Amino acid sequence: MPAAPDFPPAPDAVRPVRALISLSDKAGLVEVAQALNDLGVELVSTGGTRAAIDKAGLPVRDVADLTGFPEMMDGRVKTLHPVVHGGLLGVRNAPAHAAAMEQHGIGPIDIAWIDLYPFESTVESGAGFEACIENIDIGGPAMIRSAAKNHGHVAVCVDREAMDQVIAALKADGATSLGLRKQLAARAFARTAAYDAAVSGWFADRVEDAAPVRKSIAGTLAQTLRYGENPHQSGAFYRTADRRPGVANARQLQGKELGYNNIADADAAYELVAEFSEPACVIVKHANPCGVAIGTDLSAAYQRALACDSVSAFGGVVAVNRPLTAADARLITDIFTEVVIAPGADEEAMAVFAAKKNLRLLLTDGLPDPMQAGSVFRSVAGGFLVQSRDLARITPADLTIVTRRQPTDAEVRDMLFAFTVAKHVKSNAIVYAKDGQTAGIGAGQMNRRDSARIAAIRAREAGEAQGLPSLAEGSACASEAFFPFADGLLEAVAAGATSVIQPGGSIRDAEVIAAADDKGIAMAFTGTRVFRH
Numbered sequence: 001m002p003a004a005p006d007f008p009p010a011p012d013a014v015r016p017v018r019a020l021i022s023l024s025d026k027a028g029l030v031e032v033a034q035a036l037n038d039l040g041v042e043l044v045s046t047g048g049t050r051a052a053i054d055k056a057g058l059p060v061r062d063v064a065d066l067t068g069f070p071e072m073m074d075g076r077v078k079t080l081h082p083v084v085h086g087g088l089l090g091v092r093n094a095p096a097h098a099a100a101m102e103q104h105g106i107g108p109i110d111i112a113w114i115d116l117y118p119f120e121s122t123v124e125s126g127a128g129f130e131a132c133i134e135n136i137d138i139g140g141p142a143m144i145r146s147a148a149k150n151h152g153h154v155a156v157c158v159d160r161e162a163m164d165q166v167i168a169a170l171k172a173d174g175a176t177s178l179g180l181r182k183q184l185a186a187r188a189f190a191r192t193a194a195y196d197a198a199v200s201g202w203f204a205d206r207v208e209d210a211a212p213v214r215k216s217i218a219g220t221l222a223q224t225l226r227y228g229e230n231p232h233q234s235g236a237f238y239r240t241a242d243r244r245p246g247v248a249n250a251r252q253l254q255g256k257e258l259g260y261n262n263i264a265d266a267d268a269a270y271e272l273v274a275e276f277s278e279p280a281c282v283i284v285k286h287a288n289p290c291g292v293a294i295g296t297d298l299s300a301a302y303q304r305a306l307a308c309d310s311v312s313a314f315g316g317v318v319a320v321n322r323p324l325t326a327a328d329a330r331l332i333t334d335i336f337t338e339v340v341i342a343p344g345a346d347e348e349a350m351a352v353f354a355a356k357k358n359l360r361l362l363l364t365d366g367l368p369d370p371m372q373a374g375s376v377f378r379s380v381a382g383g384f385l386v387q388s389r390d391l392a393r394i395t396p397a398d399l400t401i402v403t404r405r406q407p408t409d410a411e412v413r414d415m416l417f418a419f420t421v422a423k424h425v426k427s428n429a430i431v432y433a434k435d436g437q438t439a440g441i442g443a444g445q446m447n448r449r450d451s452a453r454i455a456a457i458r459a460r461e462a463g464e465a466q467g468l469p470s471l472a473e474g475s476a477c478a479s480e481a482f483f484p485f486a487d488g489l490l491e492a493v494a495a496g497a498t499s500v501i502q503p504g505g506s507i508r509d510a511e512v513i514a515a516a517d518d519k520g521i522a523m524a525f526t527g528t529r530v531f532r533h
Contacts, residue, residue, distance in 0.1 A: 008093045010152025013175035016110035018042045020063070020084070022140065023049045023115050028160045030056040032113070035167050039174075041111065047071060066107070088112060088146040092153050111166060111176075112147040113157040116140045116191075120198050120241045129206065136199055141192045151185035152178065158191040194218030198241055215386065217377060222248070228260045235260040242374065245366035246270050247341060253350060255360030258339070261286075262317065266341045266362060269319035272424040274367045276321060278436070281305040285316040288443040290458075292421050294436040298328045304437045307466060309458050310335075317341070321367055324349040333359065343367055392528050394419055399501070399524040402513050407499045407522035410435075411476055415501035415524055418478030423530035425480065430455045430488070432475040432497060439471035440495070448479060448488040456495035472496040480530045482506040486515035493519045503529040 019041050023029055026049065033043055033053045043060040045053055053060040064071060066083050087109035091097040101108070117137035127135075147156035155176040157163040162184050169176050197216035204212040219238030228235035237258070239248050247266040252258065258266070269284035278294040281301040291308035295301030298320050306313050315336050320328070323344030329352035332340060340353065341362040353361045374389040396412055407415065418433035425431060425443045430451040432439040440459030442451030459472035473496035482505045483489050489500060489512055500516060504525030516523040 005091075005094070007091050007152075010178055011093065012178045013173065014110055014153055014155070014181070015175045016041050016155070016170070018044060018087075018107060018109050019111035019113065020087075020109045020143070021045045021049055021053070021113045022047075022063075022143070023113070024118055025115055026052050028163075029053065030058075032160070032163050032167065033058050033060070035171075036111070039167075039170050041170075044109070082106070084109070084143065085146050088143060088154055089150050090153075091150065109147070109154065111155045111157070112143060113163050114140050114144050114147075115158060116144075116195055119195065119202075123198070123202050124241065124243060132202065137195070141195060144188050144192050148185040148188040151181040153181075155181050156184050156188045158188050162187060194220070210388075211386075217384070223257065225260050226257065233260075237263055244368050244372070244374065245343070245364040246368050247362060247364075250341060250362035250364045253345075253361045253363060254354055254357070255339075256358055258360055262339050262360065265317040266319070266339050268424065269317045270341050270364070271368060271370075272421065273319040273321045275370050275420050275424075280321050282319045283309075283313045283316045284319070285312045288426055289421060289424060289438070289441060290316065292433075292438045294417075298322050298324065299331055302328060302331050306335075308438045308462055308471070309441070310465060311461070312458075326352050329353050390423060390530060390532075392423065392530050394501075394526050394528060398526055398528070400504070400527065401522065401524050402504070402509075403516045403521065403523045405517075405520060405522045407524065411499040411522060412524075414476035415478065415499055418476045419480070419501045419526065419530070422478040422480040423532065425532065427480055427531050427533060429478075429480045429532070430492065431478045432456070432459050432472040432492070432495065433478070434471065434475040437471075439475045448481075448483060449485075449491055452477070452488045452491035452495065456491065459495060470496055474498055476501060478502070480532065482509070482529070483512045484508060486512050489515055489523075490519070493521060497521065499523065501526060503527060505529070 019036050021043060022045060029052055036043060037058050043053060044063060044066060045060050046063045050060050050062050083106050086101060086106035090101045090106060090108060092108055117135045119135045122132050122135040144156060144158060147154040155166050157166060166176060169180055197218035200216060219240050222237045222239045225235035225237060227233055243249060247263055247270060264287055265284045268287050269282045272289055273280050273282040276294055279298050279301050280294045281298060282289050283291040283305050290312035291305035293301050293304030295304055315338055317339040318332055318337055320342045324342050325346055326348035329349040333352060333356050337359055339360045343364050343366055345363060353359055371391055376387050376389055378385045394416060414433050417436055418431045421438055422429045422431045425441060428445050428448045428451045430442040432455050440455035442455035445451040456472055460470040463470045475497050476499045477492035477497035479502040482503050484506050485508060492500060498521050500521060500523040504527060
């Protein structure tokens with residue numbers, strides 16, 4: 001391990017003489033170049049960046065003038081040179097460094113504004129392998145890291161916001177402070193780390209390495225949060241490069257800032273509602289759906305979803321899979337709702353929501369594809385877990401009927417609806433459903449029997465609120481994992497279920513099947529578990 005040199009302390013104030021600018025995205029370039037020129041800073045640049053500055057009538061030197069070497073190899077080699085990196089890395093108040101710079105004609109570079117080849121957007125555009133490879137920047141990250149390492153003397157900027165901070169400091173004090181340069185260096189190292197994470201993740205996918213030896217996750221700060229799950233916890237929200245429609249890429253039209261729990265709930269609700277092709281509504285409370293329904297339109301779907309558990313729905317998150325109308329908005333705003341997330345909304349709907357100042361309205365301009373592959377992450381102490389997104393989708397052809405009684409077509413539809421919902425309920429999960437509407441949901445219990453009982457309570461209370469018998473009467477019951485004993489199934493039967501769908505695979509399957517046959521209900525095995533821990 002290299003020992004730390006005995007350098008003199010870094011100066012607090014550095015009055016810049018020279019700035020190196022190299023950009024792929026030229027937005028704001030001329031304004032910044034003009035500001036630096038007005039402040040007496042010499043501009044050095046490369047290729048298209050230099051040409052753009054020159055076109056604006058501003059003095060600029062080509063990097064090739066410093067290095068004595070032309071840009072070559074299709075632009076792959078232009079800044080990888082000792083004159084450039086010596087100018088960035090040289091510790092100016094260290095005698096040996098200063099002597100080396102003098103001996104080799106290396107001038108200091110005090111400001112570096114460098115973005116990177118647009119690798120992420122190239123991948124996002126669907127470009128081929130070779131195009132993506134050519135958009136992997138080499139010289140840019142090397143210069144950024146050199147400048148960031150030597151933050152004692154160099155202000156490194158990786159975006160326009162950072163450059164604006166530098167210009168503001170120069171206009172105020174004529175110099176950059178050590179504190180500012182440290183902040184900029186931290187930001188710069190984070191940028192190159194995120195860039196490398198994008199490249200390594202993409203390359204691992206191309207070679208079909210599902211579990212690479214090293215895996216990095218990178219995100220860009222979307223917002224700092226008032227707090228995390230609780231007021232004594234800090235929180236922040238980051239976006240990844242994944243453009244999957246949902247809460248991370250939604251436009252918030254109104255309402256308070258989203259909180260940590262709002263974001264988690266909105267994500268859970270939107271991922272579930274996207275599972276349905278018919279107009280559908282999902283109401284989520286504390287990460288679990290409390291009401292799910294399809295309907296002839298969104299208003300009907302919302303009313304049916306609300307009827308499943310109107311008590312839990314208060315203060316919940318509502319997700320729909322069609323653009324909202326004013327009629328939908330009026331229904332949704334009848335009760336207190338924290339967040340509404342939808343693919344769109346018309347002007348009248350937005351006007352209705354606007355009257356509810358605290359309600360957050362999120363529009364996504366699309367729905368997530370339930371069958372699109374991706375990764376899901378979860379942190380643990382000292383590490384994180386990674387798994388592929390659950391792409392299970394059960395069809396009638398996937399069902400194995402294991403009881404003497406065969407289910408009716410209506411029961412099959414109810415079973416598949418209930419199993420789809422159960423895929424998005426925290427286990428142990430039990431879902432009763434009938435006619436495209438959840439009747440009762442039991443979530444997150446330590447045993448499946450209790451989940452069946454809780455779901456039955458919800459179904460009975462929902463029926464009573466409408467002057468009806470339990471909504472579970474004649475329902476299908478879905479269990480997202482097998483019944484380890486017959487007791488959970490018997491609770492479902494007692495609640496009124498006439499059909500059951502479950503993965504199967506228990507050592508007591510025969511006992512459970514016998515109990516179903518004894519009660520005269522139909523039961524299907526899916527062969528697929530959709531456990532959500």
